[in-house]
Amino acid sequence: MATLVRDLLTKGLLASHRCPWLRTTNLQLRPFSILTTHKMSEDRIEMFVEPQIQAILKQVTGKNYQRVFRKRKIGQKIREPKYTFMTREQLEQSLEDADQRADKLLQMPPVLRARKPIEKELSFDPQIQGVEKSTIIFTDITMNISDRDRLIVARDPDGTLRHASWEERDKVNSIYYPREGKEFYTPKMFTDPDLLRSVLDRASEQDNTYEFVLDRACLQFEPDDASFISICEKTYQTIDRQQHYDFLKSTRHFGPMVFYLTRTRQMDNLLLYSIKHERVSSDATLLISLFHLLFPDSKSNTVAQKLTNDVDKVRAYIELDAVKRSELELQLNAYEEIIKRRNELTEELEKSHGIEQKN
Template sequence: MAKSAAIIPFLTAAVIWMYLGSMRLQSSCRPEYKKRPTHTACKPPSSWCQVLTAGVPQADRDEILKLHNQYRSQVAQGRLEGYPAATDMQELLWDDELAEVAQAHANLCRHQDEFLEHDEMEDRFTTQFEYTGQNLAWSGQTEPVKAANWTFAISWWFAEYNDYSPKDVAKYVITRHKDTGHFTQVIWASTRYVGCGYVYYTYSRAAIPHNRKYTCNYGPGGNTVTRPVYQEGATCSACPGTTRCFGSTGLCDCAHCDDGTAGAPFPYFFILVVTALVLVVAGCVFVYRRWLACTCVVVSKSDPSGGLNMAAVASKTCFFASQCRRLLQQPATNAKSWAHHARRTCANTSIAEPYRSVEKIDIEALFISQKVQNLLQRLTGFDLEKVFAPIPGPLNTPRYKFLTDEQLDQELQDSQRRARRKLQMPPVLRERKPCEKVLAKDPEIQGFGNSTHVFTDISYGYKDRERLIVVREPEGLLRTATWEERERMLQTYFTNKEKSFYMPKMFEPQHLQDVLDKQWYRFVLDRACIQFEPDDANYIRVTHATYDHIDANRGFHELRSTRHFGPMAFYLAVMGKIDNLLIDMLQREM
């Protein structure tokens, strides 16, 4: 009797689990799917694996779209070595139904001894797309890592371009003995939508206990034999349907063609509600900013319930503002005056009045001072996974080896040293002065030609800025070259393959704004470091515009653990625009 009583709770739990599982199954299995019982969305989650985290939050959705469209843009503009430009590459959009089916597939898990298995094409159709494509990725770790790494998955798919022949773009073929289908699906021009699923799971007696599986479904699907991956030709010169060319990316896009809003009545009531909501939020922000200023002067008062220590939060948040202003202004001479100075400046932080003496500050010397560098490095953060995020390139065969604890510690130390080199910040310099100078005037040679001649010393071993470059004008004037002439001449004789001969159009103001609106901040700043010298007026214009856009949209997380976060924080501090950064720091602490 006692034995039977002990079994009852177990049976009850099993019945409840089966009931909840069937409810989840019914909610994801639409009536259209039930016509095919083997549809992926109608299958229950795997019983042998324990799902710890599942789903794709909005931040990850944005990241997935950004990465896909960056790679599609690279191909469309002919920036992928060996591949022609595309006339009809569409910008990808998110589709919730594709994501539902992809999540159902991800929930099936994968055993470490099995290959990644695609579901049948007939088993992943949606109400909108009869034929859908699919890309899969998996990673396993011995240590818990719950967060998805979509950069790893998507860059791994794209890296297959090394094994696909560019001549087969005109007519898709299946590459024997090599995986290239992930790459061709990522850049398939007629694919318009993507939806993805993610699961972090474990299972008993696993040699690799922490597993992450990524599934992305595409509609309409690609990889159709004998069909073109994309049409070759001038970038986005043949955009399909109602799409139009988006110049800065080279993708065919139509922001309002697919949302069904054309011809809808003007939403006066909606505008009224939004206006009222904005006024309420503005009032809350004002109160919050004043609270932030007051919080900064809290001396020491902890939550009596043992919860959040507001003094510690305020202290960490105000450290940045007080340190920067202390370094920019006259420093205090003793501990007592410093404490007063820190409280006073920190209390005024939310006002953020622009510094009226910026021009008098030696920003170059200040930026490289040890105190400022230490402070900026602390603010940047040190996320190894973000620092060593995969980039497209040839895939090498992975190497495995057994390590002792001492060897593992040494490897970690080496990784940290390499990461710190990658985080070395670009210099902050004032705009360079014109270098043009008249060397001689020889009017007697005027009229002997109508061409401008440029002469340069091509001796090796000289630094670029020390190299002599002069220009002979048709009227006989001999002068030193301008900065632009110098850079074109140097690019001719000492070519940097990553640098364009002329400034890329993406850096022109009208196109730069479009790129920044897509929050491709790191891409813009990395390209600016390659294209310009740090004291070039265009470099300063582009970086400052990027920093201002990040500040306005509070996109600080995009640059954390990158070499660009320190210069951005320094710029915001010097210009007195640190309100949003301080609020972001406070929210991260809370």
């Protein structure tokens, strides 16, 4: 391996880079204090890509065009509206194109396990120990190689030649192949938990900092970076605590949030919110279906397979698997009472309208 590195360096295909920042700057992100969940929830991460789960997550996300194509304060110049006269066929084609653009904007970030540290040593040369005071990075700068597969090795001051760590790879790839939107130094709001907390706590309808933080994390980190996973989970927990679920509705982050809350069995608040806003036949039922896919051995899944009514399926989950059973039961009973009174009022109005017509 050491011979390969020397050959590539000689041919100009490998660039060496002294990195004093590796010893002078602490680039390790401080971990957030996140809720410890059962190990079984980690085993369900791979289920995120299953077609049935993807279909449910897309359906529960929704596709509100006004929200998907809304103007956002992200530093871009707002284009002037353009008005065009169209035939019916042209209008239908434009609507189809808009639907495809919306699907692209709603493409969910992947949900992955945290990557394992790279700790592979290639060789050790004690004769060059102490020659350099900084770690030297050797990088294969061949074009058309993904950042993930690029050969990057490091020579430590003690003479150890090893594969570069994930942190070193991210920094070196940013030097030779910078990516638009990704900063070389990690933004302070991702390294200071108190600052991140203050950003999330000031979220409002006019200033959706939840979406801002999640979008920024997608640009700065790889999806299997432990820092990315920690930041996303911290954001989801804040949204769950504040019950600001609609802040992510019709955005690409709503599906991953629902998947996280469901697989960690923290979905009761979201279910309570859905029932309170009379979304039993839509969001609540989809949540229960997702739960049953992730937990096929749950008690309510066996019962739900014999039921056809959405309210009954939700009630089965509440009685057999819910953590906040009492709160959910009260809210579901209140929902049923509201629907019952609304139906009675509708019937009375229809009867009254019929009498007026006969007279």
